[in-house]
Amino acid sequence: MSLVLDPAAQDLLFREARTANTFTDEPVTEEQVQAIYDLVKYGPTAFNQTPLRITLVRSPEARERLVRHMAEGNQAKTAAAPLVAILSADNEFHEELPNLFPAFPQAKDVFFAERPAREGSATLNAALQAAYFIVGVRAAGLAAGPMTGFDFEGVRKEFLDDDHTPLMVVNIGKPGPDAWYPRSPRLAYEDVVTTV
Template sequence: MTAPTVQDDTAAQELALDPFAQDLLFRQARTANAFTDEPVTDEQVRAIYELVKWGPTAMNSQPLRLVAVRSKEARERLIKHLSPGNRDKTATAPLTLIVAADNDFHEHLPTVFPHAPNAKDAFADPEARAGAARFNAAIQLGYLIVGIRAAGLAAGPMTGFDADGLSAEFFPDGRHRAIAVVNVGKPGPNAWFDRNPRLDYEQVVTTV
């Protein structure tokens, strides 16, 4: 796979990350829709988590929770909640991660937090806490995708599923809420859709 042409070499040179790492994490990286049968090991999953856990979240809330789907029985339970277009690729992926937000993440916060006398009090309201859980778990999902790429693997994140059904299936106590499903592995034949264009700097950045 060839990296997209860097439109501004000067901008790329401003980065501390070497060009190979830039390509691995961003320019060459793609969302995979097909995978080989090469396994993804528990050691690789642990290494990915040990890297991405350092990414910042609000008040270090860390609501991300992962379920590694490996068994045939668990995969069948998962697939029935996916949109039809996501089922076949998930059935053949070597590993699928259910990404969830822990609505009671505040239980893991320290009693005393810098600049907040009682961090847990900041998340006392259940509705506000659930919103914070989803938002910060989504941030961590972004870190997770980059971490998977850092391991030399491809990620296939999906949000096409019945969130209520999937959450009830795997998190019946209601504490966790599924926010994404990510297939993980080495990309197989015809793994890529056509790449859509990205917005230019001038379309995104405003200086005031």
């Protein structure tokens, strides 16, 4: 095997990990979420930017508001998940760059002065961070149910502001009964990788 990571960890994070559609009622604690974030915050991004923002939906009132914006097929599982996170991109992330990238403090002015460039970078790098977050959820022994089936503008207006772009909603918890759909096929190595 060419991988250094223990086979059991490979299975936990990738091979056996699935998008959960049902969950037990075991709560997901603040400590678990903090441990997940502390694990994944070092994932690489351009200029070490951290545009990902995580809005935890815990209260019944907030959950009800969110469920109204979910696609019909995602409403019941979002209502029942122990924890739901709205992952968004902060389009004003560049204001933090001088602290995060001290070797090049003018990066925010040189590369991100114009909003379209900033939004593109925020979306790309927050999406990278979102993927790390999902792997971190798996590393915590939990299942993640990431979804893009929702009213993006409705969620933005309800939970965020004009400087944040919603990326996905993620249900989080211990998988419940019949949590998995059959695994869909993936492309083979030779269909994806080209050597030049």
